[in-house]
Amino acid sequence: MSSPTPQPDVIVIGGGLHGCSAALHLSLRGVKVLVLEKDHIGRHASGVNAGGVRQLGRHVAEVPLTVASMALWHGIRDLVDDDCGFESHGQVKVAETEAELATCQARADQLNALGFTHEEVVDQAELRRLVPAIAGHCVGALVSRRDGAAIPYRTTFAFKRRAESLGARFVEGVTVAKIARDGKTWAVETSDGAHHTAPILVNCAGAWADRIAAQLGEPVPLEVIAPMLMITARVPPFIKPVVGATGRTLSFKQFPNGTVLIGGGLLGRAYRDENRTDLDFANVTTNARTVWDLFPVMRSATIVRAWAGIEARMPDDIPVIGPSGTEEGVYHAFGFSAHGFQLGPIVGRITADLITQGRTDLPIEPFRIQRFRRDAVAA
Amino acid sequence: MSDLKPRYDLAVIGAGPAGLAAATLAAQRGLSTVLLDEQRAPGGQIYRAVTQSPVRNPSVLGSDYWHGADLVGPFRDSGADYAPGTTVWSVARSLDIGLSRDGAARVLPARHIILATGAIERPFPIPGWTLPGVMGAGAAQILLKTSGLVASGNVVLAGTGPLLWLLAWQYLRAGARIDVILDTTPRENWRQAMPHMGAFVRSGYVGKGLKLLLEVRRKVKVIGNVTSLAAEGDGRVQTVVFRQGDGAEQRLPADTLLLHHGVIPNINLANATGCAQNWDEAQRCWVPTVDGWGATSVEGVSIAGDGAGIGGALAAEHRGRLAALDALHRLGVLDRDARDRDAAPHREALDKAQRGREFLDTLYRPAKDFRVPTDETIVCRCEEVTAKQVRDAVKLGVSGPNQTKSFLRCGMGPCQGRLCGPTVVEVIADARGVSPAEVGYYRLRPPVKPITLAELASLPKAEDEIAAVLHH
Numbered sequence: 001m002s003s004p005t006p007q008p009d010v011i012v013i014g015g016g017l018h019g020c021s022a023a024l025h026l027s028l029r030g031v032k033v034l035v036l037e038k039d040h041i042g043r044h045a046s047g048v049n050a051g052g053v054r055q056l057g058r059h060v061a062e063v064p065l066t067v068a069s070m071a072l073w074h075g076i077r078d079l080v081d082d083d084c085g086f087e088s089h090g091q092v093k094v095a096e097t098e099a100e101l102a103t104c105q106a107r108a109d110q111l112n113a114l115g116f117t118h119e120e121v122v123d124q125a126e127l128r129r130l131v132p133a134i135a136g137h138c139v140g141a142l143v144s145r146r147d148g149a150a151i152p153y154r155t156t157f158a159f160k161r162r163a164e165s166l167g168a169r170f171v172e173g174v175t176v177a178k179i180a181r182d183g184k185t186w187a188v189e190t191s192d193g194a195h196h197t198a199p200i201l202v203n204c205a206g207a208w209a210d211r212i213a214a215q216l217g218e219p220v221p222l223e224v225i226a227p228m229l230m231i232t233a234r235v236p237p238f239i240k241p242v243v244g245a246t247g248r249t250l251s252f253k254q255f256p257n258g259t260v261l262i263g264g265g266l267l268g269r270a271y272r273d274e275n276r277t278d279l280d281f282a283n284v285t286t287n288a289r290t291v292w293d294l295f296p297v298m299r300s301a302t303i304v305r306a307w308a309g310i311e312a313r314m315p316d317d318i319p320v321i322g323p324s325g326t327e328e329g330v331y332h333a334f335g336f337s338a339h340g341f342q343l344g345p346i347v348g349r350i351t352a353d354l355i356t357q358g359r360t361d362l363p364i365e366p367f368r369i370q371r372f373r374r375d376a377v378a379a
Numbered sequence: 380m381s382d383l384k385p386r387y388d389l390a391v392i393g394a395g396p397a398g399l400a401a402a403t404l405a406a407q408r409g410l411s412t413v414l415l416d417e418q419r420a421p422g423g424q425i426y427r428a429v430t431q432s433p434v435r436n437p438s439v440l441g442s443d444y445w446h447g448a449d450l451v452g453p454f455r456d457s458g459a460d461y462a463p464g465t466t467v468w469s470v471a472r473s474l475d476i477g478l479s480r481d482g483a484a485r486v487l488p489a490r491h492i493i494l495a496t497g498a499i500e501r502p503f504p505i506p507g508w509t510l511p512g513v514m515g516a517g518a519a520q521i522l523l524k525t526s527g528l529v530a531s532g533n534v535v536l537a538g539t540g541p542l543l544w545l546l547a548w549q550y551l552r553a554g555a556r557i558d559v560i561l562d563t564t565p566r567e568n569w570r571q572a573m574p575h576m577g578a579f580v581r582s583g584y585v586g587k588g589l590k591l592l593l594e595v596r597r598k599v600k601v602i603g604n605v606t607s608l609a610a611e612g613d614g615r616v617q618t619v620v621f622r623q624g625d626g627a628e629q630r631l632p633a634d635t636l637l638l639h640h641g642v643i644p645n646i647n648l649a650n651a652t653g654c655a656q657n658w659d660e661a662q663r664c665w666v667p668t669v670d671g672w673g674a675t676s677v678e679g680v681s682i683a684g685d686g687a688g689i690g691g692a693l694a695a696e697h698r699g700r701l702a703a704l705d706a707l708h709r710l711g712v713l714d715r716d717a718r719d720r721d722a723a724p725h726r727e728a729l730d731k732a733q734r735g736r737e738f739l740d741t742l743y744r745p746a747k748d749f750r751v752p753t754d755e756t757i758v759c760r761c762e763e764v765t766a767k768q769v770r771d772a773v774k775l776g777v778s779g780p781n782q783t784k785s786f787l788r789c790g791m792g793p794c795q796g797r798l799c800g801p802t803v804v805e806v807i808a809d810a811r812g813v814s815p816a817e818v819g820y821y822r823l824r825p826p827v828k829p830i831t832l833a834e835l836a837s838l839p840k841a842e843d844e845i846a847a848v849l850h851h
């Protein structure tokens with residue numbers, strides 16, 4: 001412990017998937033990284049989310065990023081030396097009525113007009129071929145065939161291990177107590193009394209990122225949410241793709257071991273200072289009814305566990321990515337609003353691009369933190 | 380469920396000695412009280428089926444068992460509501476209880492909740508413990524109490540602890556055959572337990588215990604100082620393989636192998652509710668942190684009986700009454716002085732019932748080799764995870780049971796960690812060279828007992844719907 005460790009080039013605050021991905025991409029370029037994590041790697045949203053690797057249905061601003069990230073997912077073993085449990089059987093967003101199917105079509109047309117072709121509308125016959133267990137009343141779906149799912153904690157841990165193997169250092173169980181600037185150097189004091197310095201800071205603090213941003217003089221309206229999930233006992237395999245719904249909140253997928261994960265973003269209550277969440281059984285019930293309606297085969301299934309993670313949501317439901325609006329040498333990547341898992345691989349690369357090249361090829365203008373300035377809101 | 384009121388002053392969960400005593404006292408003192416229990420009849424595990432056991436000869440199960448009936452009569456007369464066949468799958472900090480009964484789920488609010496969820500057998504992971512024919516001695520005892528059933532063929536009992544000897548005694552009384560008892564009590568435990576011998580000798584247990592031990596030893600061959608155990612067989616257990624001390628491997632034919640090395644608190648519901656817990660080094664298990672009244676860190680939630688640390692059935696009764704008196708105080712029925720005054724006789728009785736506990740805890744502490752199994756042994760039965768997989772994960776930097784859960788899925792199955800949690804904690808602690816206190820325990824989540832999607836979907840959604848169901 002007494003041997004002095006060399007000063008890092010970058011301090012990443014937060015050891016979730018985005019922090020680990022930033023650490024990995026920076027390490028790949030020879031940058032010395034220190035990651036500070038208040039609990040342990042992947043403890044919150046990164047480790048306990050539904051694991052959906054989804055391009056389907058994203059905010060238009062996120063589409064270029066999600067497409068670029070998907071390419072990384074399909075070569076994830078090359079990136080992190082682990083397949084992360086990634087399987088690509090597509091994602092399907094079911095339309096229960098003709099009106100919903102029309103919404104799907106409009107969405108596909110919109111993306112086509114922008115030059116993206118990964119989302120397509122399928123008819124009832126094709127839906128039934130993809131998802132034989134779907135309820136009879138469903139008329140079609142929006143489909144993204146290269147989408148899939150991975151195992152969240154394993155993924156986050158794989159990013160960490162790969163970064164570590166390239167020289168990144170991780171300190172877990174310490175919170176950031178104070179951030180101060182000394183000329184061109186950032187000094188970060190942690191709860192264990194240690195001081196760390198580096199010229200560059202990256203804020204990947206997830207549901208706690210607003211506190212870091214506030215210390216840097218740029219408060220953001222971050223809402224702390226607790227998306228809930230539940231899982232069943234094993235049932236015989238009956239479905240490959242991840243299924244969502246157009247008119248209701250749902251994310252539904254079966255693991256290779258037969259258990260079925262049911263989620264979609266219905267919320268419990270989060271208490272971030274206690275690292276605690278409470279389930280809201282009224283919302284769990286809503287989810288159960290959706291599954292009851294869409295998958296008759298599931299009616300006798302047994303729920304063995306339900307849980308919620310602690311996550312950050314921004315008012316416009318898209319993340320903050322990019323340089324600080326107030327301070328030199330600070331970059332943000334947080335506020336993924338319950339759909340950041342698939343973006344993990346690419347956003348780490350974007351942050352590394354910004355730090356090592358001063359620019360990125362991907363359009364990140366919509367994610368700038370300045371959009372939450374009081375005058376920006378007024379304008 | 381029309382027989383339940385819309386809400387209660389006090390809900391007691393579990394109808395063993397602690398729950399029966401707590402509910403009885405609270406209802407007698409005027410609290411609207413409900414006792415929720417998973418079984419069809421009162422008694423918990425220790426007095427399981429005490430009102431309906433087909434084993435009519437009282438000398439088979441012993442007078443301590445039939446004492447359970449003394450708790451049921453006053454409970455029936457107390458005015459407390461009783462909801463048997465009810466599974467509690469969630470207790471929220473808001474004091475809303477999620478429960479299922481007759482295929483439907485509902486939420487029941489209470490002003491105070493006493494968890495009396497008792498004990499479970501400590502997992503006893505040996506190679507082959509998942510083979511059919513291998514089961515916990517506690518499970519065998521339940522079959523005897525509820526159905527009068529005993530194992531047939533070659534029966535081997537293995538392990539340590541009072542319950543192992545009690546079951547052996549009950550088996551013999553019921554006319555069942557036991558081939559051999561493999562006693563795994565470590566030799567050095569005797570030396571460590573000696574300083575506590577005095578208190579034990581002054582307790583009420585010593586005479587009864589000795590008599591029972593001698594009777595069993597007279598009738599069954601007991602092999603002591605057993606240091607390794609494995610079950611082998613094709614499709615089911617056929618052979619028990621063991622060593623005595625450093626001796627050579629020995630083999631015994633077995634159609635049934637009954638394993639037991641003590642009981643630990645059933646903490647799942649308390650843990651999922653968010654009650655703080657601590658590592659109890661003497662009993663070698665995680666226990667909810669409670670004060671002298673059983674109050675937990677969650678306002679309005681208390682724990683009585685073995686669920687708050689193993690004390691045995693008699694202690695559980697008294698702990699139930701103390702928790703009930705504290706509930707009366709917290710709900711404004713008794714002032715502090717009245718609570719303390721009324722508690723005095725129960726506290727005295729509790730002290731007496733707990734005398735000698737240290738001796739038993741020390742003597743029957745399971746050997747490390749049986750708490751920290753060999754590499755090839757399955758620790759998580761639901762997901763078939765071996766001790767080696769857990770150790771390999773620790774080598775990769777996975778530091779606690781919640782991380783191994785995310786990494787290996789161990790503890791994610793329907794048992795919610797009841798069968799693997801204590802072992803996973805011991806294996807990680809051993810591999811890291813730290814105390815289990817530092818390793819922690821699973822963060823458990825409701826539903827703590829599996830419920831069906833149909834039950835969940837039937838849960839009334841909003842307050843007005845709940846009211847509609849209640850007034851149905």
